[in-house]
Amino acid sequence: MGHKDHIDKSFDIVIVGAGSAGCVLANRLTADPNVRVLLLEAGEWDRDPMIGLPVGIVHMTANNLYRWSDVSEPDPGLGGRRNDIPHGRVIGGGSSINYMAHTRGHPATYDAWADEGAPGWCYKDVLPYFKQCEAWDGGENAWRGGAGELGALTPPIDDPIAPAWFDAIRSLGYPISQDHNGDQPEGFGVLQYTIKGGRRSSSAKAFLHPVLGRPNLTVLTGAMATKVLFEGRRAIGVEYVRSGAREQVYSRRTVLCLGAINTPHLLMLSGVGPADHLQSMGISPIIDLPVGKNLQDHLAFPMMWKRKQPSPFQKSLRFDKAAVNMLRAVLLRSGPSSRLPGVIIGFIKSQQNLSMPDLQLYLQMPPPYADTWFPGIKRRYQDCLVTRTQLVGQRSRGEILLKSADPADRPRVFYNSLSAPQDIQALREGFKQTWAIVNAPELDAFRGEPVMPVGALSTDSEIDAFIRANASQQFHPASTCPMGSDDDAVVDPDLNVRGLEGLSVVDASVMPTLVPANPNVPIMMMAAKAAAMWQGVETAAGLSAAAETIAEARVPA
Structure with missing residues (x-):
């Protein structure tokens, strides 16, 4: 169903962004044949053989292919220089254009997440999902997975x-x-790499392509989301532009997986963010949340x-x-x-x-x-x-702001390095x-x-x-919609946007602090864990009853 041009207007779940997280979610959530999922991606299919060939990264980087090519505002800490911020615009997202480093980050990072307001995310809680996703060439052990989808090669x-x-x-x-x-x-x-069988093991190749035949999965490329649709404080779907036409699709749950630049951008365009800033852009706030704050990178x-x-x-x-x-x-x-x-x-x-x-x-x-x-x-x-x-232990914090209320205008990125x-x-x-x-x-x-x-x-x-x-930032933006339990958090520990219904976020933006490693594999882990937390949420029992079930089942760190 990945090539379907005329789609239904209503789904159980709409996933916006087919990157490292979105492809994993599409895989895990459609394992239930009763859950109908639409996966929207602004880029196109990952058919270019240079994406699959590990050395093809040189060609893609040199020609600036398959990416949003954002540039930061002048950075005073770096002599006023601007940072390039390439991030994926293709099926597979960043996992289709990165240098394939396979790293998880220190276990103490996840323990700190739990201690500082995200119970359920300590290392013992996330380790099963790292293992579940992984096919390490060293084989299964207490720490590593051997039978998962994602390659882990020690060259x-x-x-x-x-x-x-x-x-x-x-x-x-x-x-x-x-x-x-x-x-x-x-x-x-x-350094280990996300390579398997001589090919890049992107989230698309590992998780999405094997399940494209599922009748309850629809993938739409060339579809740029422009707004989350709301009735009051409940998200009811997404507006997107495809081939110049503006379309709307409706869902019981909307999940943003656009990354730490595009997720806060879409939220703010939709009225979710700092109220004063949104009003200055001519946008009526739906809820006042610190979206776009807390930007971190390496x-x-x-x-x-x-x-x-x-x-x-x-x-x-x-x-x-x-x-x-x-x-x-x-x-x-x-x-x-x-x-x-x-x-x-x-x-x-x-x-x-x-x-x-x-x-x-x-x-x-x-x-x-x-x-x-x-x-x-x-x-x-x-x-x-x-x-x-x-x-990888950065203390400096940046911010993402809207340039205007026009979705075609890229956001402004302030790193505040050093x-x-x-x-x-x-x-x-x-x-x-x-x-x-x-x-x-x-x-x-x-x-x-x-x-x-x-x-x-x-x-x-x-x-x-x-x-x-x-010095330059290393294309690992994160933490602009952090999860937590206080007023500095944008999403709760179940990755649902605080104060709203039917809207969730799963990508690097929800990391309370950026993992001290290359973030691609941790993002996939987070998506696998989110799918497990939400399993059964989209049944006829409805979202609210299922949310109570998740809360009861979760084991505190």
Whole structure:
């Protein structure tokens, strides 16, 4: 039913946004044949083979494909620079265009969610849903799932520098983790990817495509939602534009899965948000809620050193080898193009008294300008040792505001990067720790002269200036509609919008604090958990009776 052009006007559930959360919800909720679901997506189908091929991310990024290309307001903390904010506009959403990092975040994050107003979301409560969704190549254990839909691949690191990296890490006293998503969330180890069978394991490929034959599921692409429809304080459906025509569809429950930029945008356009701001835009408020506040993202900066000998990855990009590797990936689902290069990541603390890591270090990344080359035709690029130092315990908070009441106008995004003094302090310490690792004697045989920065920075003020000049947000916006139990929350712990009926949100916007890791997999977990909480809600018993059942069944953290 994914290609149906003439749809019914009434459904049990309308899911707005076919991204990381929306595809999982469509899968889980339509498992009940009596629940009729419409999935709306502003983008188109994920048919491009470059989406499925892991190395296709380079092509898609270079050509800005399948994404909303938002840009932040000038950021005073970053010298007035603007941040690009690409997020998915295609079936699969961000999971179709991201770099496929498979990370969950430290268990203490979820425990903090529960302690601070979201009972039912501590790590012991969410772990079953991580496992349920997952097909880890390491197999099922107490921490990991082996029979789920979503791939989790631990790639080989065939670069001869890898042992030297780990020797340097050990020499400085850092722990080594065999599995960051298992019982060793701290220390350095190999980054896992959402790849399965030589293909990107997006939420669309893993969860949506296998169930498109269900008669109770309808998918509509090219449909941009413009307003949530209300009768009083009950959401009754969605208005959307498709092929230039304005349409309306009605539902018993409307679920927004548009992400931390587009979900608050649609809510505010619909009269759900800060009353003063909505009135200033000429919108009559339905309810006054702090929608768009509390914006969080991960701020990071790169560092580079020339590499003395070319890496295997650079050699694999010689044009003739790259062409062969692409054919292997397409025809045999094997070879370097069927996966991404192995990357070492570390979750570490900027201060030892912290309860969990606030920094994520990426080591041994390809240079951002890596490209195919061929002798005598196109010179090969300067190979480098590349690191990225990322803040995952950010204290700074931004905000999303409407530009106007016109849905075609993109929202204004204010990051306020480094407005909390703890953030520059943590990144400064991250700079020092990264510098120490790369300059360890164990890497002498591989490390050439520094490129970025061009030499050692001797004072804190020099380091801070480097960070402010080179840091950027990492396309992980979150927490603009946080769940909780107080007036700062937009949704309750059951992910229903506070003070309204029939309206829920499931995406990164509901995270009380952004997970200290790449958020794609946690978003899918949240969707699987939401579907389980709501199971039976859309039956003839009605929404209110089912909400009472959920409240009784939930186990407090």
